[in-house]
Amino acid sequence: MRKPNAKPAKPAHGGQGQLRIIGGEWRSRRFAFPDGPGLRPTPDRVRETLFNWLAPHVEGARVLDPFAGSGALYLEALSRGAAEALALDLNPDSVAALRGTLDALRCGRGQLLQSDALRYLDTQAPKVFDLVFLDPPFNQNLLAPVCDLLEQRGWLAPRAWVYTESENPPSSLGLPGNWRLHREKKAGQVYYALWQRETAESPDA
Template sequence: MRKPTPRPATPKHGGQGQLRIIGGEWRSRRFAFPNGPSLRPTPDRVRETLFNWLAPYMEGARVLDPFAGSGALYLEALSRGASEALALDLNPDSVAALRGHLDTLRCGRGQLLQSDALRYLDTQSPSAFDVVFLDPPFNQGLLQPVCDLLENRGWLAPRAWVYTESENAPSALGLPGNWRLHREKKAGQVYYALWQRSAGETSDA
């Protein structure tokens, strides 16, 4: 008897070069993204946990994603009711792909810029965001300086939520002292955490 051909296992992020929106208006929609050397799309399971944490706060939120990459977090936030979202990325192919996805979805609430995150946050006029996703390339020392710019340059709402992915434990990141760790977990070698800003306290790390 001929044995059935086994089906290939599906990678955690929904397939190589492909992402899946998990919930909200565009639930189950799939989109391709260009591969990059440091691109690590947030796995479906981690995204589901994150957006469960953020569920009470997403509707009407203003969202910032300074290291958009595949756009998995950015598109998920828009699908789940963010009123507007700004994404930055240095890779022109990533930005072009995300623009195409927004056109396909007929979404006018998303803004995309090909820009260096640190330079943009340091030089542009700030606008306060309610939710920020920080998933920078690992081992480049980007997380602490971008957090300092967000806090010190006025990019955060008084009780903003900030999500981080890092190669180091949240307790070792040295983030602003008025950010309180709300939730944390680990998936493989990646630590992910949700922080909430307290506007009335000192911002010293």
């Protein structure tokens, strides 16, 4: 996610930015990422808030990041003990940079694919994920279709957690009716929220 006055500052197109991992095994390790259209790396304070919300649920989780971008959320989850994580991104430079970071960290639990999120979720045999990060490019009407595919195609565990970043308030997004809004906040012009999937087989704890 990118917001006014976020640090690090937005690099010029074609340049590089740098972020740090906040917690877990690789705490304070820094990694570089290439700039790209619509890229909004999630700032440190937002990631810290999110992973405080998720603290009991990350270790051992199966994680999906369909719009990986800088990889900040993906790497943070792996650092904090996610069992496995799949990241998708259309930008080959982003995928290559993330692959280099995983190699440098000697992490074998992360999978990276250069792929369109909607096409992948619609055409591939689904795997079940416990935690999904959804931070798509804004103003392209991607969030609702991706959420529908996750729900309808069987990509989510019964009590899966889904994180969203959006330019509009969470209440206006039109996400699946069985997703319960757990937490929400606003940073600059960006709304971020955590949802939990509910099913008839998984009543409220």
